[in-house]
Amino acid sequence: MDIFLKAKAWQIFLVIAVLPFGLHTLVMQSLMSSSEITPENIFKIIPVIMLVFLALFLLWFWSIGVGINRRIPEEIRPKPRFFKFAIIYSAVYMLIFQLFFIFAVLSGNGSGYMAIIFPLHLFAMYCMFYGLYFISKNLGTYEANSSVKFSSFAGSFFLLWFFPIGIWIIQPRINKVYASANT
Numbered sequence: 001m002d003i004f005l006k007a008k009a010w011q012i013f014l015v016i017a018v019l020p021f022g023l024h025t026l027v028m029q030s031l032m033s034s035s036e037i038t039p040e041n042i043f044k045i046i047p048v049i050m051l052v053f054l055a056l057f058l059l060w061f062w063s064i065g066v067g068i069n070r071r072i073p074e075e076i077r078p079k080p081r082f083f084k085f086a087i088i089y090s091a092v093y094m095l096i097f098q099l100f101f102i103f104a105v106l107s108g109n110g111s112g113y114m115a116i117i118f119p120l121h122l123f124a125m126y127c128m129f130y131g132l133y134f135i136s137k138n139l140g141t142y143e144a145n146s147s148v149k150f151s152s153f154a155g156s157f158f159l160l161w162f163f164p165i166g167i168w169i170i171q172p173r174i175n176k177v178y179a180s181a182n183t
Helices: 001-007 009-032 039-070 081-107 111-142 150-161 162-179
Strands: none
Touching: 001 039, 001 162, 009 111, 009 162, 039 081, 039 111, 039 162, 081 111, 111 150, 111 162, 150 162
């Protein structure tokens, strides 16, 4: 997964933001210009595009979280076990949620499953925030070469959270980590 660590910010932006949204726009234009447009067609295709976007986003998260973590000295390295679980859980949950969404829309009866989906959704949100936290902490720990507090890496956390903007600032830092570890 080093491809995400050595990719330039514009490449990450293209793959994670422009490609999925461009694909979404093309599909929607195609569906809207079709004479056979039905809500069922839209609700079958859009979740697939969302899954592609989320898969790319989670692959980027996984590669920078694990890639930077490996480069931190063992004695100060945060343990990646829950991070890996959080990313895998988020990916599995998004697949389940998209299937639930398609089922709910097509059947017209999804309200009964909200009691199940809601806590799973909250935990998926927690997992995504933990992913932001872990990656930010790893980046801060690597750059400081010591264990850091949240106040030291809060900027990175929020840049990752607002990723379309943050990519342009975070990815060059990730490139430096990758370059320095390979020299």
